[in-house]
Amino acid sequence: MECCEKNSRLYNALKSWIDQPSDWAHLSHLTTCLWMVVAVIKTGEVNLTRWIPEIPCRGQYAQSKQRRMQRWLHNARINIHRLYKPLIQAALADWKDDTIYLSLDTSLFWDQYCLVRLVVVHRGRALPVVWRVLEHRSASVSFNDYREMLQQAIHLLPKGVKVVLLADRGFVHTDLMKAMTTQWGWHYRIRLKKDSWIWRAGKGWCQLKDFHFKRGEALCFHNVKLHKEYWYGGVHLVFGRNNVNGEFWAIVSDEKTTLKSFQEYGLRFDIEENFLDDQSNGWNVQKSQIRSVPALSRLWFILAVATLYVTAQGVEVVETGKRRWVDTHWFRGNSYFRIGWEWVKASLENGWRLIRRVRFTSNHDPDPVMASRTQHDKRRYRLEFKIQTYEYVLD
Known part of the structure; x- marks a missing residue:
């Protein structure tokens, strides 16, 4: 019960962002979706069994929760692209x-x-x-x-x-x-x-x-x-x-x-x-047991929503000067994805603020990632070329 109460803060933040009930065929579809996003962020793994403790359900048995998620992933009425x-x-x-x-x-x-x-x-x-x-x-x-x-x-x-x-x-x-x-x-x-x-x-x-x-x-x-x-x-x-x-x-x-x-x-x-975020560095999708084109497409909707949210949270954390609350590096050593993810998990324990809006404004990075000064200097180089240019005329 205590776990679900903590997760409710994240659920409510996500709901404030995604709350578009008119776009969903049934309100229960939105509710299940939000709890699945909460579960993947909390566990960092695409595994319905691992998600069960994170999802509230009227059913007494764990199998009831698992079936609820499976029905969502295979539900043809859920048009994830729309x-x-x-x-x-x-x-x-x-x-x-x-x-x-x-x-x-x-x-x-x-x-x-x-x-x-x-x-x-x-x-x-x-x-x-x-x-x-x-x-x-x-x-x-x-x-x-x-x-x-x-x-x-x-x-x-x-x-x-x-x-x-x-x-x-x-x-x-x-x-x-x-x-x-x-x-x-x-x-x-x-x-x-x-x-x-x-x-x-x-x-x-x-x-x-x-x-x-x-x-x-x-x-x-x-x-x-x-x-x-x-x-x-x-x-x-x-x-x-x-x-x-x-x-x-x-x-x-x-x-x-x-x-x-x-x-x-x-x-x-x-x-x-981004492939790493989906796999070993993030959601561990390679461990999924789902083997269905429609279900996998809906699964990537869950992962896409989670990725947008934690990345936007990471941008917010850096912009408000709170990066070092979750990033141990002196310089920014983690991606915005990782910083946001760590912030969200820590916020459920510490009561920190969670964003309720997702927005991205620029690819320009005012605080580029640098795990260490030594590695940064080794990898830093300039693309220096001696270029010759030739103009031709098409027939």
Whole structure:
């Protein structure tokens, strides 16, 4: 009973944020959802059995609580994308940056399910925007698999803000590039494989691997064609070897490329930190026993809501100067996600204030994470390139 009383503070804070009873088919669906969010934040694990002590229920038996959660996850009347829409719209409504960077990627779970997700890059982490679960044994997907998902995202993003999509080599789909530039008004920075074919006026077709670079050397090609068999263009490229580890990077863009194109694409790696939050560093979703596409999609709704809430709480904690109440580092050593999560758990014991509104305003981080001065100095480097730029004319 004492546990449920403490959890009620978090439940009430979440309810103040998510309280949209008219959007839910039944008020009990909202109630169960909120208690499941409370449970995942408290336990840090996607395990219905572990959640049972955190959830009040009229039923006397633990099995009653478990069945209640299972029914929610398999309930076809719960349209999680319609329910999530007003939450993410409100969270991003006060975005102040001129540009918002989106990252598109896939994750494979249990060699059976593929999660395709689009996120907003935010201060070293990622904010879930929209997702789709496929029963698919590969992390490679076609444009048709995620076209509708991206079209949904158009209506979720703040108005009047430049949108730049960042994606890895598995998303070099010409249909995606066409849709972004001709239909959605988005821009893109997508990584290319070394064996990609490009065409230059007066030079013909060649592969990126035909070019040889030393560390810190790069080329910018403007107005070229991509893909030999079914070509697409004009596009703009920047490619070369970085000055840190010599890794080959090639980025295709709809806008003329510069050194900044490398830096922009580098923001994509923030979604990989988000993968850690979903797994070993956070919700431990890999331990889930759920094996159903609809149920997993609803599960990610629970995780998305929890992620938004604890991240916004972390931003609030840092902005109010209370970070060191939960972060042992002299400098900020934990992510906003982790700081917010630790604050929420501690607040249930200490009576600290919990936010009742979730909002994000900027990707600019006034207090960048730094676990230690030594590690920070080792990892800090400047992207220094000797770049040559070539302009071509498309036929």
